[in-house]
Amino acid sequence: QEDAVTNGSFHFVFLVCAFLWPSDAKIASNGHRWCLMSRTISKVITICVVIFTSYVMVQGQSASEKLRVLVETSKDGGLWWFPQGPPNFDPNGYHQGKALADFMRRLGWKVTELPRGEMITFEKLREFDLVIRPPAYFSYSQEEVVAYQQSVTAGTRLLLMGGYADADAIAEGFGLRFDTRSRFGPVKQWIPHALTADIQSSALAWTSLVELPPGAVTLGWLNQVNTTPQPVFGYLQYGKGAVVFVGQVLISRPPEGAFAQSLIRSIGRFTPPEIAQLPMAALFVSDESVDL
Numbered sequence: 001q002e003d004a005v006t007n008g009s010f011h012f013v014f015l016v017c018a019f020l021w022p023s024d025a026k027i028a029s030n031g032h033r034w035c036l037m038s039r040t041i042s043k044v045i046t047i048c049v050v051i052f053t054s055y056v057m058v059q060g061q062s063a064s065e066k067l068r069v070l071v072e073t074s075k076d077g078g079l080w081w082f083p084q085g086p087p088n089f090d091p092n093g094y095h096q097g098k099a100l101a102d103f104m105r106r107l108g109w110k111v112t113e114l115p116r117g118e119m120i121t122f123e124k125l126r127e128f129d130l131v132i133r134p135p136a137y138f139s140y141s142q143e144e145v146v147a148y149q150q151s152v153t154a155g156t157r158l159l160l161m162g163g164y165a166d167a168d169a170i171a172e173g174f175g176l177r178f179d180t181r182s183r184f185g186p187v188k189q190w191i192p193h194a195l196t197a198d199i200q201s202s203a204l205a206w207t208s209l210v211e212l213p214p215g216a217v218t219l220g221w222l223n224q225v226n227t228t229p230q231p232v233f234g235y236l237q238y239g240k241g242a243v244v245f246v247g248q249v250l251i252s253r254p255p256e257g258a259f260a261q262s263l264i265r266s267i268g269r270f271t272p273p274e275i276a277q278l279p280m281a282a283l284f285v286s287d288e289s290v291d292l
Contacts, residue, residue, distance in 0.1 A: 077137025153239030163207030175213025
């Protein structure tokens with residue numbers, strides 16, 4: 001598919017050249033050779049820009065298509081795999097996380113859903129560009145926490161979903177701590193940003209963060225400004241990688257699941273350094289008045 005797009009781009013450039021040259025020949029026959037030269041240079045520059053733009057588009061599309069994604073559910077308590085259970089977990093069979101996994105596959109990404117009971121290692125995590133970790137129910141070992149830290153430090157993008165557990169060793173390994181309680185309702189204030197597209201549509205259960213590390217960038221809160229704001233969403237640059245943290249299980253279908261799809265598209269599109277450089281607008285505050 002990449003070759004087809006590339007060939008199509010260059011075929012387009014050649015057609016542009018074929019279309020433009022006759023007018024120059026006519027000008028030359030009229031003795032305006034100096035005009036021919038200036039227009040030729042202008043067209044060569046235009047063609048170079050077209051070629052470069054086509055190349056960038058192909059490279060971006062290729063990178064997105066080849067994205068390797070791991071859905072890490074080794075400590076899942078049923079949020080992702082229900083109604084399936086041990087000992088057999090089938091990614092092709094129905095389960096609550098299948099819609100989200102299939103959405104990523106339709107983007108052309110290679111998606112692996114790790115079943116419950118697997119041990120997490122640095123080598124296993126680094127096989128992937130993006131690791132998605134739904135809320136965990138069972139405990140991680142210290143070695144697994146270190147594997148996560150080392151993997152993100154080396155450049156892995158981590159989408160960390162929190163909540164529904166008394167403790168989350170992976171989140172705490174990055175200096176994050178989620179509340180043990182969740183609240184239903186829409187996000188009430190957020191920063192307009194590539195990662196917050198459609199966040200207002202996600203009026204579901206949110207788990208706030210009660211502890212954030214230095215350097216964490218909060219992008220979404222539940223409460224209004226005149227009450228205590230509760231952060232529920234943001235990102236953290238960590239080494240060469242990035243942790244995008246969200247206090248929600250992103251398995252709902254649209255329209256509630258529109259935020260999940262937009263978020264995952266953006267994380268797949270931008271590298272960790274690019275995420276840090278994305279422009280941030282002024283805080284937006286919703287006019288809705290109460291939480292549920």
